[in-house]
Amino acid sequence: MPRRITTLATLALSAVLGLGAAHAQDTASQEARKRAANTAAFPDAARALFSQQTTPANLQARAIGNYARGCLAGAVAMQVDGPSWQVMRRNRNRNWGHPDLIQYLETLAQAVPRINGWPGILIGDISQPRGGPMITGHASHQIGLDADIWLTPMPRQRVDAQQRENMPATNMARSDWMDVNPNAWTHGHTQLIRAAAADPRVERILVNPAIKVALCRESGADRRWLHKVRPIWGHNYHFHVRMACPAGMASCRPQEPPNFGDGCGEELTGWLARQHKAMFAPKKPRLGPPRKVKPKPPMSLDALPPECRQVLVAR
Ligand SMILES: [Zn+2]
Numbered sequence: 001m002p003r004r005i006t007t008l009a010t011l012a013l014s015a016v017l018g019l020g021a022a023h024a025q026d027t028a029s030q031e032a033r034k035r036a037a038n039t040a041a042f043p044d045a046a047r048a049l050f051s052q053q054t055t056p057a058n059l060q061a062r063a064i065g066n067y068a069r070g071c072l073a074g075a076v077a078m079q080v081d082g083p084s085w086q087v088m089r090r091n092r093n094r095n096w097g098h099p100d101l102i103q104y105l106e107t108l109a110q111a112v113p114r115i116n117g118w119p120g121i122l123i124g125d126i127s128q129p130r131g132g133p134m135i136t137g138h139a140s141h142q143i144g145l146d147a148d149i150w151l152t153p154m155p156r157q158r159v160d161a162q163q164r165e166n167m168p169a170t171n172m173a174r175s176d177w178m179d180v181n182p183n184a185w186t187h188g189h190t191q192l193i194r195a196a197a198a199d200p201r202v203e204r205i206l207v208n209p210a211i212k213v214a215l216c217r218e219s220g221a222d223r224r225w226l227h228k229v230r231p232i233w234g235h236n237y238h239f240h241v242r243m244a245c246p247a248g249m250a251s252c253r254p255q256e257p258p259n260f261g262d263g264c265g266e267e268l269t270g271w272l273a274r275q276h277k278a279m280f281a282p283k284k285p286r287l288g289p290p291r292k293v294k295p296k297p298p299m300s301l302d303a304l305p306p307e308c309r310q311v312l313v314a315r
Contacts, residue, residue: 025237026136028091028165034136038298045298049312050132054093057130057314061099063143063245064131064307066253069299071308072131072144078102084120085109086154088164094125094134098144100201101126101243105147108196112154115195116188119156122169124148124238130311133299143252145243149196151189151211152237169237173210177279178272180214190218196241197225203244204258205229208236209271216264226262231271251307 026034039048050071061074075096080087085106087095097105105123112118127144128134140146152170159167172189174181193215197205207215209231219226232240245252301309 025169026089027168028089031089031092031136038135042298044300045133046301046304046308047133047135047298049301050128050130051135053128053130053132053312055129056096057311059311059314063098063145063249063252064311065143065251065305067140067143067146067242067255069133069304070131070143070253071304071311072096072098072127072142073307073311073314074099075127075129075131075144076102077129078105078123078126081158082106082109082120084112084118084154085123086120086159086164087123088150088159088167089124090161090164092125094128094141095123096129096131096144097126097147098243098246100246101145101147104199104201104243105149105241108199111195112192116191118153118188118192120154121192122150122152122154122159124150132304132308132312140242145245145252147241148238149192149241150238151184153188171236173208173236177208177210177275178213179210185211185214187218190215193229193239194219194222194225196239197228201243201246202228202241203255204242206232206235206240206242208232208234209268209275210236211239212263212268213272216262216268219262223262223264226264227258227260230258230263231268233275251305 035051042048056075057073059073061076063072064070076099078087078095078097080090080095109121109123112121125138125141126147127141131142131144133142150169151172170184172180172184193205193207196202205228207229212229212231215226215229245254301312
């Protein structure tokens with residue numbers, strides 16, 4: 001956790017939901033602090049071993065395992081600067097992915113000025129050079145098929161090296177977290193997410209329930225893409241694109257495809273209610289001494305598919 005948390009809302013969401021909801025926008029120093037603490041606590045954990053790898057495994061490109069328990073062979077890097085994109089938080093070295101995902105992201109980014117008139121997009125975390133679990137943030141992003149795209153448009157003036165590490169992202173949720181903040185959200189956001197979902201290789205897009213409310217309202221008659229957009233905690237600073245396992249790739253463990261239907265009814269109402277309760281309902285006072293909760297040890301290398309050991313040691 002960052003030492004100082006600026007808003008009560010972030011504190012409540014991170015504490016209750018425990019998913020590092022603010023991780024996307026952690027600054028370089030916050031990130032470094034978490035990284036050091038996590039490495040020291042469990043130096044042999046899979047996340048420590050994979051996060052030390054600075055280059056990809058020179059093997060045929062393969063997503064191995066599932067999104068939250070796996071690794072990546074033959075990764076390629078997304079260029080850190082493109083005509084209409086910039087990779088943020090470069091110091092994390094997480095701009096690596098399966099070649100299909102990188103090609104998809106560069107194609108999407110190039111189309112952005114035509115899609116919604118933005119100068120471009122800011123790219124957040126993709127995967128580590130060899131995938132695998134990470135020392136900070138994210139349960140998934142392990143097999144090179146997940147990518148975060150900021151909901152803050154790329155500024156017309158390029159983001160400089162220092163800002164890339166420290167520039168905050170914009171929270172899109174309204175203060176009650178039941179809808180988007182009209183001062184931050186634009187129809188361009190809906191146009192971008194719809195375009196991101198249009199590629200048949202994209203299986204899911206994860207957004208905060210408050211954002212799904214806006215997408216449901218603004219999507220008009222074309223609702224075929226909405227079933228791919230799934231509500232999830234956090235994801236109020238960025239949206240998360242998940243590609244399906246590439247066709248014929250036996251090493252990649254697919255996820256159940258999302259249900260059909262736009263997901264704008266009861267399911268969404270339920271998410272909004274649970275999120276609101278987690279953030280705003282008064283906590284029941286606990287009697288007695290504080291309970292000691294022993295943290296669960298992080299994933300060991302044995303928890304990953306055996307091929308991930310080869311990925312780790314490959315040249
Ligand atoms: Zn993500």
